[in-house]
Amino acid sequence: MGRVVLVTGISRDIGRRFARHAAADPSIDRVIGVDVVPPRGDIGEVSFVRADIRNAVIAKVIAREQVDTVVHMSVIATPGRSGGRNAMKELNVLGTMQLLAACQKVESVKHLVVKSTTTVYGGSSRDPAMFTEDMGPKSVPRSGYAQDVYEIEGYVRGFARRRPDVRVTTLRCANVIGPHVESPLTNYFRMSVIPTVLGFDPRMQFLHEDDLYDVLRHAATTDVSGTFNVAGDGMVLLSQVIRRLGKLNVPMPGFAVARAVTALRSARLTDFSREQLAFLTYGRGVDTTRMRQELGFEPNYSTAEALEDFGYSLGHTLASGPVKAGAARA
Numbered sequence: 321m322g323r324v325v326l327v328t329g330i331s332r333d334i335g336r337r338f339a340r341h342a343a344a345d346p347s348i349d350r351v352i353g354v355d356v357v358p359p360r361g362d363i364g365e366v367s368f369v370r371a372d373i374r375n376a377v378i379a380k381v382i383a384r385e386q387v388d389t390v391v392h393m394s395v396i397a398t399p400g401r402s403g404g405r406n407a408m409k410e411l412n413v414l415g416t417m418q419l420l421a422a423c424q425k426v427e428s429v430k431h432l433v434v435k436s437t438t439t440v441y442g443g444s445s446r447d448p449a450m451f452t453e454d455m456g457p458k459s460v461p462r463s464g465y466a467q468d469v470y471e472i473e474g475y476v477r478g479f480a481r482r483r484p485d486v487r488v489t490t491l492r493c494a495n496v497i498g499p500h501v502e503s504p505l506t507n508y509f510r511m512s513v514i515p516t517v518l519g520f521d522p523r524m525q526f527l528h529e530d531d532l533y534d535v536l537r538h539a540a541t542t543d544v545s546g547t548f549n550v551a552g553d554g555m556v557l558l559s560q561v562i563r564r565l566g567k568l569n570v571p572m573p574g575f576a577v578a579r580a581v582t583a584l585r586s587a588r589l590t591d592f593s594r595e596q597l598a599f600l601t602y603g604r605g606v607d608t609t610r611m612r613q614e615l616g617f618e619p620n621y622s623t624a625e626a627l628e629d630f631g632y633s634l635g636h637t638l639a640s641g642p643v644k645a646g647a648a649r650a
Contacts, residue, residue, distance in 0.1 A: 322349035323431075325540055326387040328373055328419065329394025330363070331355035333500065334529070338393065339366045341533040347541050352385050354378070355394070373415040379422035382429060389431040389540050390423055392416065395472060397437075397465045397504065405464075412468040413475075420479040423486070431487045433539045434476050438492050438525075438549065438606050440469045443598035450607040453492070453547045466595040473547075480545075487545040489615075491535060494551035494606065495599075497626050498529030499633030504596055510634065514562055515580045518571040521559050522603025525551040528621035528629060538617050548615045549606040553622040558600065565631050574601060 325342055329335035330353030343351040343365040353363060354371040371381050373394060382390070395412050423429045441447070442457035461467040473490060480488040495505050508514065527535075527550055535550050562569045572580065578597060611617055621629065 322347050323389050323541065324348075324350045324352070324385060324387050325389045325391060326352045326354060326382060326385065327366075327391045327393060328354055329392075330359045330366070330368065331357045332359075332394070333361070333502065334496070334532070335359070335393045336361055336363055336366075337500070337529070338391070338533045338536050340364045342391070342537050342540065345537055345541060350385070352381075352387065354381060373419045373422075374410065376418065376422070378419060379425050382422055382426045386428050387426070388428050389433070390419070390429060391433045391435070391536060391540055392419060393435045393536075395435065395437075395469065397439075408465075409468060412465075413471050416472045417475055420475055424479060424483055429483075429486060431540065432476070432479070432489070433536060434472070434488070434490045435536065436473060436490050436492045436547075437469055438494050438551070438604055439466050439595055439599070440473060440492060441604060441606070442466060443595065443602040443604055445602060447602060447604065450605045451549070452607045453549055453610055461595065464595055487543060489539045489545050490547040491539060492547065492549050492606070493532060493535075494525040494527045494549075494623075496529055496532050497526045497630045499630065501529050501630075506630065508600075509561065509565060509567070509630070512567065514567050514569045515577050516558060516562070516569045516571050517574050517577050517601045520601050521557045522600060523555045523557060523605050524561065524599075524603055524623070525555055525605060526623045526626040527551050527619065528626035531619040531621055531626075534620070535611075535615075535617050539615065542616065544615055546610070546614060548611045548617075549608050550611055550617070550619075551606055551608050551623065552619045552626050553608075554624055555605060556623055556627060558603070561627060564627060565634065 325348055327339045330339050336359040339351050339353045351366045353366050354369050356372045369381055371378050396408050441451045444458050446458045461470050
Protein backbone atom coordinates (compact mmCIF):
# COMPACT_ATOMS: atom_id res chain seq x y z
CA MET A 321 0.00 0.00 0.00
CA GLY A 322 1.09 3.57 -0.68
CA ARG A 323 1.43 6.29 1.88
CA VAL A 324 -1.40 8.19 3.51
CA VAL A 325 -0.20 11.78 3.91
CA LEU A 326 -1.75 14.45 6.10
CA VAL A 327 -0.88 18.07 5.22
CA THR A 328 -1.48 20.89 7.71
CA GLY A 329 -2.15 24.47 6.66
CA ILE A 330 -4.02 23.61 3.48
CA SER A 331 -6.04 26.84 3.52
CA ARG A 332 -2.88 28.74 2.61
CA ASP A 333 -2.04 28.73 -1.08
CA ILE A 334 1.35 27.12 -0.55
CA GLY A 335 -0.19 24.26 1.45
CA ARG A 336 -2.96 23.71 -1.09
CA ARG A 337 -0.51 23.61 -3.99
CA PHE A 338 1.76 21.14 -2.23
CA ALA A 339 -1.17 18.88 -1.30
CA ARG A 340 -2.23 18.70 -4.95
CA HIS A 341 1.39 18.07 -5.93
CA ALA A 342 1.64 15.21 -3.44
CA ALA A 343 -1.68 13.69 -4.56
CA ALA A 344 -0.24 13.27 -8.07
CA ASP A 345 2.59 11.07 -6.75
CA PRO A 346 1.85 7.40 -7.59
CA SER A 347 3.57 6.23 -4.38
CA ILE A 348 1.00 8.15 -2.29
CA ASP A 349 -2.45 6.58 -1.92
CA ARG A 350 -4.27 9.44 -0.23
CA VAL A 351 -3.65 13.03 0.80
CA ILE A 352 -5.72 14.60 3.57
CA GLY A 353 -5.53 18.35 4.04
CA VAL A 354 -6.52 19.87 7.37
CA ASP A 355 -7.17 23.45 8.43
CA VAL A 356 -9.72 25.53 10.31
CA VAL A 357 -11.15 26.97 7.08
CA PRO A 358 -11.58 25.38 3.64
CA PRO A 359 -8.91 26.10 1.02
CA ARG A 360 -9.64 28.54 -1.76
CA GLY A 361 -9.18 27.04 -5.18
CA ASP A 362 -9.20 23.54 -6.61
CA ILE A 363 -7.70 20.81 -4.41
CA GLY A 364 -8.07 18.02 -6.97
CA GLU A 365 -7.94 14.55 -5.40
CA VAL A 366 -7.07 15.90 -1.93
CA SER A 367 -9.57 15.20 0.85
CA PHE A 368 -10.24 18.20 3.08
CA VAL A 369 -11.00 17.78 6.79
CA ARG A 370 -11.93 20.82 8.83
CA ALA A 371 -9.78 20.49 11.95
CA ASP A 372 -7.73 22.75 14.20
CA ILE A 373 -4.28 21.41 15.05
CA ARG A 374 -4.51 23.33 18.34
CA ASN A 375 -7.29 20.97 19.39
CA ALA A 376 -6.82 17.39 20.59
CA VAL A 377 -9.32 16.29 17.92
CA ILE A 378 -6.43 16.26 15.43
CA ALA A 379 -5.29 12.96 16.99
CA LYS A 380 -8.68 11.43 16.13
CA VAL A 381 -8.35 12.62 12.53
CA ILE A 382 -4.88 11.08 12.20
CA ALA A 383 -6.01 7.79 13.75
CA ARG A 384 -9.26 7.58 11.76
CA GLU A 385 -7.54 8.19 8.44
CA GLN A 386 -4.65 5.82 9.34
CA VAL A 387 -2.12 8.49 8.46
CA ASP A 388 1.48 7.29 8.27
CA THR A 389 3.11 10.54 7.06
CA VAL A 390 2.47 14.04 8.42
CA VAL A 391 3.71 17.12 6.56
CA HIS A 392 3.51 20.15 8.84
CA MET A 393 3.19 23.40 6.88
CA SER A 394 0.98 25.60 9.03
CA VAL A 395 3.69 27.78 10.59
CA ILE A 396 2.77 31.41 9.89
CA ALA A 397 5.51 33.98 9.22
CA THR A 398 3.51 37.17 9.73
CA PRO A 399 1.09 38.22 12.47
CA GLY A 400 -1.13 40.19 10.10
CA ARG A 401 -2.49 37.07 8.42
CA SER A 402 -3.11 35.20 11.65
CA GLY A 403 -4.98 37.82 13.65
CA GLY A 404 -2.08 39.39 15.53
CA ARG A 405 1.07 38.26 17.28
CA ASN A 406 -0.70 36.36 20.09
CA ALA A 407 -2.79 34.37 17.61
CA MET A 408 0.32 33.75 15.50
CA LYS A 409 2.21 32.41 18.53
CA GLU A 410 -0.70 30.18 19.49
CA LEU A 411 -1.02 28.71 16.01
CA ASN A 412 2.71 28.25 15.45
CA VAL A 413 3.95 26.97 18.80
CA LEU A 414 0.90 25.63 20.61
CA GLY A 415 -0.48 24.20 17.38
CA THR A 416 2.78 22.38 16.69
CA MET A 417 2.92 21.07 20.26
CA GLN A 418 -0.61 19.66 19.96
CA LEU A 419 0.16 18.14 16.56
CA LEU A 420 3.29 16.46 17.92
CA ALA A 421 1.34 15.14 20.88
CA ALA A 422 -1.17 13.66 18.45
CA CYS A 423 1.58 12.08 16.35
CA GLN A 424 3.12 10.63 19.48
CA LYS A 425 -0.15 8.92 20.45
CA VAL A 426 -1.05 7.45 17.06
CA GLU A 427 0.99 4.37 16.23
CA SER A 428 0.29 4.55 12.49
CA VAL A 429 2.47 7.66 12.16
CA LYS A 430 5.92 6.64 10.93
CA HIS A 431 7.20 9.81 9.24
CA LEU A 432 7.02 13.49 10.12
CA VAL A 433 8.15 16.22 7.72
CA VAL A 434 8.39 19.76 9.09
CA LYS A 435 8.74 22.76 6.80
CA SER A 436 11.06 25.04 8.71
CA THR A 437 13.08 28.01 7.50
CA THR A 438 16.61 29.39 7.40
CA THR A 439 15.21 32.28 9.45
CA VAL A 440 16.04 30.06 12.43
CA TYR A 441 19.70 31.11 11.97
CA GLY A 442 18.82 34.76 12.57
CA GLY A 443 20.71 37.63 11.01
CA SER A 444 23.59 39.64 12.43
CA SER A 445 26.99 41.10 11.59
CA ARG A 446 28.61 38.15 13.39
CA ASP A 447 27.13 35.47 11.15
CA PRO A 448 29.41 33.02 9.33
CA ALA A 449 29.69 33.11 5.55
CA MET A 450 27.61 29.92 5.37
CA PHE A 451 25.47 28.27 8.02
CA THR A 452 25.56 24.48 8.23
CA GLU A 453 22.78 22.47 9.85
CA ASP A 454 24.89 21.93 12.98
CA MET A 455 25.12 25.68 13.63
CA GLY A 456 22.66 27.82 15.52
CA PRO A 457 21.90 31.54 15.64
CA LYS A 458 24.51 33.81 17.20
CA SER A 459 21.88 34.92 19.69
CA VAL A 460 18.69 33.08 20.63
CA PRO A 461 15.70 34.91 19.09
CA ARG A 462 13.39 36.41 21.70
CA SER A 463 10.45 37.54 19.60
CA GLY A 464 8.46 37.04 16.43
CA TYR A 465 8.62 34.36 13.78
CA ALA A 466 12.28 33.53 14.46
CA GLN A 467 11.49 32.73 18.08
CA ASP A 468 8.53 30.57 17.04
CA VAL A 469 10.62 28.55 14.60
CA TYR A 470 13.43 28.15 17.13
CA GLU A 471 10.99 26.79 19.71
CA ILE A 472 9.20 24.59 17.18
CA GLU A 473 12.43 22.91 16.13
CA GLY A 474 13.21 22.24 19.79
CA TYR A 475 9.84 20.53 20.27
CA VAL A 476 10.37 18.52 17.07
CA ARG A 477 13.71 17.25 18.38
CA GLY A 478 12.01 16.28 21.62
CA PHE A 479 9.36 14.36 19.68
CA ALA A 480 12.10 12.52 17.76
CA ARG A 481 13.61 11.37 21.05
CA ARG A 482 10.25 10.17 22.39
CA ARG A 483 9.31 8.35 19.17
CA PRO A 484 12.61 6.99 17.79
CA ASP A 485 10.59 4.74 15.47
CA VAL A 486 9.35 7.80 13.55
CA ARG A 487 11.53 9.29 10.82
CA VAL A 488 11.66 13.04 11.39
CA THR A 489 12.76 15.29 8.53
CA THR A 490 13.16 19.03 9.10
CA LEU A 491 13.60 21.19 6.00
CA ARG A 492 15.13 24.61 6.63
CA CYS A 493 14.03 26.32 3.44
CA ALA A 494 15.48 29.54 2.09
CA ASN A 495 13.07 32.33 1.14
CA VAL A 496 10.56 30.85 -1.30
CA ILE A 497 9.97 32.85 -4.44
CA GLY A 498 7.96 32.34 -7.60
CA PRO A 499 5.02 33.55 -9.67
CA HIS A 500 2.37 32.40 -7.18
CA VAL A 501 4.12 33.23 -3.90
CA GLU A 502 2.60 35.93 -1.71
CA SER A 503 4.97 36.69 1.15
CA PRO A 504 6.50 39.74 2.85
CA LEU A 505 9.62 39.35 0.71
CA THR A 506 7.85 38.94 -2.64
CA ASN A 507 5.56 41.87 -1.79
CA TYR A 508 8.68 43.89 -0.98
CA PHE A 509 10.13 43.01 -4.38
CA ARG A 510 6.85 43.94 -6.07
CA MET A 511 7.11 47.54 -4.85
CA SER A 512 8.01 50.05 -7.55
CA VAL A 513 10.49 51.82 -5.26
CA ILE A 514 12.32 49.63 -2.76
CA PRO A 515 13.81 51.02 0.48
CA THR A 516 17.19 49.51 1.40
CA VAL A 517 19.47 49.90 4.41
CA LEU A 518 22.19 52.45 3.71
CA GLY A 519 25.66 50.92 3.67
CA PHE A 520 24.49 47.29 3.42
CA ASP A 521 24.09 44.96 0.45
CA PRO A 522 22.93 41.63 1.88
CA ARG A 523 23.49 38.24 0.25
CA MET A 524 20.37 36.25 -0.53
CA GLN A 525 19.44 32.71 -1.46
CA PHE A 526 16.09 31.71 -2.90
CA LEU A 527 14.12 28.51 -3.31
CA HIS A 528 11.71 28.35 -6.23
CA GLU A 529 8.15 27.41 -5.28
CA ASP A 530 8.22 24.36 -7.57
CA ASP A 531 11.38 23.14 -5.85
CA LEU A 532 9.68 23.62 -2.48
CA TYR A 533 6.84 21.31 -3.50
CA ASP A 534 9.34 18.83 -4.95
CA VAL A 535 11.54 18.71 -1.85
CA LEU A 536 8.53 18.29 0.46
CA ARG A 537 7.24 15.42 -1.69
CA HIS A 538 10.72 13.93 -1.87
CA ALA A 539 11.10 14.11 1.91
CA ALA A 540 7.65 12.58 2.45
CA THR A 541 8.38 9.61 0.18
CA THR A 542 12.04 8.98 1.05
CA ASP A 543 13.28 7.04 4.06
CA VAL A 544 15.71 9.75 5.14
CA SER A 545 15.63 11.63 8.41
CA GLY A 546 17.53 14.63 9.73
CA THR A 547 17.72 18.39 9.34
CA PHE A 548 18.54 19.86 5.94
CA ASN A 549 19.16 23.34 4.53
CA VAL A 550 17.26 23.71 1.25
CA ALA A 551 18.09 26.44 -1.27
CA GLY A 552 18.89 26.95 -4.92
CA ASP A 553 22.52 27.14 -6.03
CA GLY A 554 24.37 30.40 -5.70
CA MET A 555 23.62 33.76 -4.16
CA VAL A 556 22.62 37.22 -5.29
CA LEU A 557 23.07 40.59 -3.65
CA LEU A 558 20.02 42.71 -2.88
CA SER A 559 21.36 45.38 -5.24
CA GLN A 560 21.45 42.76 -8.03
CA VAL A 561 17.88 41.68 -7.24
CA ILE A 562 16.62 45.24 -7.51
CA ARG A 563 18.52 45.88 -10.72
CA ARG A 564 17.42 42.62 -12.36
CA LEU A 565 13.79 43.28 -11.50
CA GLY A 566 14.04 46.74 -13.04
CA LYS A 567 13.17 48.47 -9.75
CA LEU A 568 14.39 51.65 -8.12
CA ASN A 569 15.89 51.62 -4.64
CA VAL A 570 16.13 54.32 -2.00
CA PRO A 571 19.02 53.78 0.45
CA MET A 572 17.99 54.90 3.95
CA PRO A 573 19.44 54.61 7.47
CA GLY A 574 18.31 51.49 9.28
CA PHE A 575 15.92 53.32 11.60
CA ALA A 576 14.32 55.07 8.61
CA VAL A 577 13.80 51.75 6.81
CA ALA A 578 12.15 50.38 9.97
CA ARG A 579 9.78 53.36 10.02
CA ALA A 580 9.06 53.04 6.33
CA VAL A 581 8.26 49.34 6.68
CA THR A 582 5.99 50.13 9.66
CA ALA A 583 4.09 52.58 7.48
CA LEU A 584 3.86 50.04 4.67
CA ARG A 585 2.59 47.44 7.11
CA SER A 586 -0.09 49.86 8.33
CA ALA A 587 -1.11 50.39 4.72
CA ARG A 588 -1.13 46.60 4.25
CA LEU A 589 1.38 46.81 1.42
CA THR A 590 3.79 44.44 3.17
CA ASP A 591 4.06 42.73 6.54
CA PHE A 592 7.72 42.76 7.50
CA SER A 593 8.85 41.66 10.93
CA ARG A 594 12.00 42.44 12.91
CA GLU A 595 13.86 39.34 11.72
CA GLN A 596 13.00 40.13 8.11
CA LEU A 597 14.48 43.61 8.53
CA ALA A 598 17.64 41.97 9.87
CA PHE A 599 17.71 39.80 6.75
CA LEU A 600 17.52 42.91 4.55
CA THR A 601 20.47 44.31 6.47
CA TYR A 602 22.84 41.37 6.88
CA GLY A 603 21.50 38.71 4.53
CA ARG A 604 22.16 35.01 5.06
CA GLY A 605 23.94 32.10 3.42
CA VAL A 606 23.41 28.39 4.06
CA ASP A 607 25.38 25.35 3.01
CA THR A 608 23.31 22.78 1.07
CA THR A 609 25.83 19.93 0.87
CA ARG A 610 23.76 17.72 3.16
CA MET A 611 20.67 18.36 1.03
CA ARG A 612 22.39 16.81 -1.96
CA GLN A 613 24.51 14.10 -0.38
CA GLU A 614 22.16 12.80 2.34
CA LEU A 615 18.64 13.87 1.39
CA GLY A 616 19.39 13.21 -2.27
CA PHE A 617 17.59 16.27 -3.57
CA GLU A 618 18.71 18.59 -6.36
CA PRO A 619 16.70 21.80 -7.02
CA ASN A 620 15.75 22.51 -10.63
CA TYR A 621 16.23 26.24 -10.18
CA SER A 622 19.29 28.09 -8.96
CA THR A 623 18.82 31.21 -6.86
CA ALA A 624 19.30 33.39 -9.96
CA GLU A 625 16.87 31.29 -12.02
CA ALA A 626 14.22 31.44 -9.30
CA LEU A 627 14.56 35.22 -9.26
CA GLU A 628 14.35 35.29 -13.04
CA ASP A 629 11.11 33.32 -13.09
CA PHE A 630 9.66 35.62 -10.44
CA GLY A 631 10.69 38.65 -12.49
CA TYR A 632 9.08 37.19 -15.58
CA SER A 633 5.79 36.85 -13.68
CA LEU A 634 5.95 40.59 -12.99
CA GLY A 635 6.21 41.26 -16.72
CA HIS A 636 9.91 42.01 -16.48
CA THR A 637 12.20 39.80 -18.57
CA LEU A 638 15.72 39.62 -17.17
CA ALA A 639 18.76 39.71 -19.36
CA SER A 640 18.84 35.97 -20.03
CA GLY A 641 15.11 35.69 -20.74
CA PRO A 642 12.35 33.80 -18.93
CA VAL A 643 13.02 30.52 -17.17
CA LYS A 644 10.78 27.56 -17.73
CA ALA A 645 10.06 24.82 -15.23
CA GLY A 646 12.85 22.24 -15.15
CA ALA A 647 15.29 24.64 -16.77
CA ALA A 648 18.92 23.65 -17.00
CA ARG A 649 20.90 24.62 -13.94
CA ALA A 650 23.39 27.47 -14.25
